[in-house]
Structure formats: structure tokens, C-alpha cells
Amino acid sequence: MDREWNDNQPIYRQLRDRVVAMILDGVLKEGDPLPSVRNVAAEYRVNPLTVLKGYQQLVDEGLVESRRGRGMFINAGARNLLLQGERQKFLGEEWPRVRATIERLGLKAEELLNGATHGSSSDAAPAKTAKLNRPEEER
Amino acid sequence: MDREWNDNQPIYRQLRDRVVAMILDGVLKEGDPLPSVRNVAAEYRVNPLTVLKGYQQLVDEGLVESRRGRGMFINAGARNLLLQGERQKFLGEEWPRVRATIERLGLKAEELLNGATHGSSSDAAPAKTAKLNRPEEER
DNA sequence: CCTAGTGTTATAGCTAACTATAACACCATC
DNA sequence: GATGGTGTTATAGTTAGCTATAACACTAGG
Structure with missing residues (x-):
């Protein structure tokens, strides 16, 4: 897990998305406990309330069940x-x-979809000279 | 006319993206004026300051030039x-x-490539009343 | 009972995004 | 120079997202 946040979306929603991804990937199976609110908050240096908000979304979606004093658990059928x-x-x-x-x-x-199946090698860009050069076009 | 805006991103950035799309699609050509701040604000029932903020981004990116009292114009090479x-x-x-x-x-x-292939890159003549087109797809 | 781990709630403060309203600065045209 | 169109700035208020800090409620294990 990276410790970086995307500016385009609130943290709590990104948090929700990560858990969703982990469920889909089978990293978290039904019945498993989620990483605790406090742990995640510490690990990602984020406020516990923010984590809770993300988790709460999962509860609202019926994906996760919360048991006070014990933890939050992936629901069956999630x-x-x-x-x-x-x-x-x-x-x-x-x-x-x-x-x-x-x-x-x-x-x-089509080409994009057929590219290599690189899981998370984030740099898939051809990276044509990223310079700030004005394109040599006539004006 | 209802759901004009996407919840995932601030309005001023969506505004910026729409103009960008129009430039890429050739609806707005270099030298053309952007729809005026006040017009857009009225048309979309949004605050003029919000529109200005979106437009200002385009200026910062070097895509658009602002001429006080006259309007904002697409730069050459944009x-x-x-x-x-x-x-x-x-x-x-x-x-x-x-x-x-x-x-x-x-x-x-397969599934992804099949769906409505939505118009080719060469579109028919654009409407003269330069409005801010919604980027593709209705809901 | 005590402790250390859970989820949850309560205050309070900050910033970004958006809003309403108004005024200012500039330009073209009549 | 008055008018009506531009962009721009100023004030001020609301809301959502995030933060810090603290306390409350519950559970499992000693």
C-alpha cells in the first residue's frame, strides 16, 4: 500500500476504495477483520475520524459490519x-x-487495453520530452 | 439540464476540463474567444467567481489569454x-x-470496446453559439 | 477488577470550494 | 461621454473535508 493520496478525491473515499480493492483482489476475505481504525490512522498519519468516515461508507453499503469493542468485519456476500x-x-x-x-x-x-499486464508499474507513459518547450508551430 | 456537475471534482476544474475538451475537439479554435464569464455563470447558474477560477487555470497553463474589457482568447499553439x-x-x-x-x-x-462507439473524431459543424459543451455521454 | 485493544462521540479550529452582492477597470460603439 | 459588453477585485457568509485532543462504550484476556 502506498502512503500517498490523490488530490482529486477526499481521503475518506480513497480509503473506502482501497478496502474495496482489497476485497475484490481477495486480500480481504469475507469474515476477515479490517485493519483497525486507530492502526490505519497511525499508519497513514491521518485522523481517526477520517478513517472512520471511510469505513462508515462501507457499512452503509452493506459490505462491512461493525462490532463495538471488537472491530469491523467483511460481510458475507460482500x-x-x-x-x-x-x-x-x-x-x-x-x-x-x-x-x-x-x-x-x-x-x-484497443492498444491501451492490449498492453502488457503490468500490475502497478505506475510509469506506463511514453514520456515524450516533458519539457516546457513551446511546440514549434506557426502562429 | 439537471445534473450538470459531477460530485467527484470541484466545479471550477470541471469547467476547465470542458474548455480543454472543446479545444481538443476543435470546437474552439486558436484565436477564438471563450464564452464570457458572466454568460457561463448565468447559463449554468454558477457564481462568476467560480467560472473565473476555472478560466484562470487555463491562463496559468498558457492555453488562454485574457484581455481586460474584451474577453479571453485561445492562444496559438494551445x-x-x-x-x-x-x-x-x-x-x-x-x-x-x-x-x-x-x-x-x-x-x-471485448465488452469495453463494443458499447456505443460514440462519434468519430471528426464531428459535424459546431454550433455557433459557443456554449460549454458537456463532455460526451448523457446519463 | 484491570488493562489493552476495539468502535464511537464530542469540541473546536483550519482550509478549500462555493455562494451572494457589489464595486472597479477596461474596451468598443453609438 | 454614455452605454453595455468584457475581465477583476473586495467582503462576507456557508459547507465539506480534515485535523487535534479527549472522552465514552464495549470486549477479550489476564
Whole structure:
């Protein structure tokens, strides 16, 4: 797990997304306890309330159950619920937007989808000279 | 006309993104004026300051020039600048994340490429009343 | 009972984002 | 020079997100 936060989204939602990812990836199985609020808060140097807020979302989604004094636990059927819900959300909202961007940038969705299956090697960019050079275009 | 704005991102950034999309799509060409701050504010029932903040980002990125009393105009070379910058940003940040999600959800390239292929890159003549187009896709 | 681990609530303060309202500065045109 | 269109700045208030600090409520294990 990286310790970095994305500026585009509130921390508590990113926290929620990470747990979701861990459930989908099978890192957290049904019945398993989530890392404790205080632990996560310490580990990521974030306020416990922020962690709680993220976890609370999972409770509201029916993915997680909270037992006072014991911890928070993945519900039965959580993974399945997610596979359905997240798929629909992705296909209905995110993918159309992403696809539009791809075409707008003159990229080929097919090529992108067929690229190597690198899990998290974050630097997939061709990195054409990132200099601040003004493109030599006529004006 | 309802859900104009996405909850995931501040309005001023979405505003900026819409203009960027219009430049990339050729709806706004270099030298063209942007829809006026007051017009956009009225049209979208948003505060003029919010619009200005979005526009100001474009100025900071060197895409747009502001002429007091006259309007804001697309700079020469703007589209080219964008094609480079946005591509890199997309490939380096957004796409890896999206790709991870795709794999996590067990989606196949086929399913993703089939859906409505939404217009080719060469669109028909744009409306003359330069409004801020919504980036693709209705809900 | 005591302790150390859980989740949860209570105060209080900060910043970013957005809002309403108003005024200021500039430019083109009549 | 008055008018009506631009961008810009000033004040001030609301809300959401995050923070620090502390306390409360519960449970398991000694």
C-alpha cells in the first residue's frame, strides 16, 4: 500500500476504495477483520475520524459490519455485491468518460487495453520530452 | 439540464476540463474567444467567481489569454500543448488506475470496446453559439 | 477488577470550494 | 461621454473535508 493520496478525491473515499480493492483482489476475505481504525490512522498519519468516515461508507453499503469493542468485519456476500455494483458503476459512469478522453487525445482504446499486464508499474507513459518547450508551430 | 456537475471534482476544474475538451475537439479554435464569464455563470447558474477560477487555470497553463474589457482568447499553439500535456497526464496517472480497476473487476476488452462507439473524431459543424459543451455521454 | 485493544462521540479550529452582492477597470460603439 | 459588453477585485457568509485532543462504550484476556 502506498502512503500517498490523490488530490482529486477526499481521503475518506480513497480509503473506502482501497478496502474495496482489497476485497475484490481477495486480500480481504469475507469474515476477515479490517485493519483497525486507530492502526490505519497511525499508519497513514491521518485522523481517526477520517478513517472512520471511510469505513462508515462501507457499512452503509452493506459490505462491512461493525462490532463495538471488537472491530469491523467483511460481510458475507460482500465480494459478490461489489462485483456487481462496481462493474455497473464503472461501465455506466467512468468508462464512457475515459473512453471519450482516449479518443479526444487521439489514442487507441484497443492498444491501451492490449498492453502488457503490468500490475502497478505506475510509469506506463511514453514520456515524450516533458519539457516546457513551446511546440514549434506557426502562429 | 439537471445534473450538470459531477460530485467527484470541484466545479471550477470541471469547467476547465470542458474548455480543454472543446479545444481538443476543435470546437474552439486558436484565436477564438471563450464564452464570457458572466454568460457561463448565468447559463449554468454558477457564481462568476467560480467560472473565473476555472478560466484562470487555463491562463496559468498558457492555453488562454485574457484581455481586460474584451474577453479571453485561445492562444496559438494551445491545442498542441494540450495534446502533449493531457496525453502524458492521462497515460501516467489516469490510465494505470483505470486499467487496474478493469482487471480487478474482471472485465474483458471485448465488452469495453463494443458499447456505443460514440462519434468519430471528426464531428459535424459546431454550433455557433459557443456554449460549454458537456463532455460526451448523457446519463 | 484491570488493562489493552476495539468502535464511537464530542469540541473546536483550519482550509478549500462555493455562494451572494457589489464595486472597479477596461474596451468598443453609438 | 454614455452605454453595455468584457475581465477583476473586495467582503462576507456557508459547507465539506480534515485535523487535534479527549472522552465514552464495549470486549477479550489476564
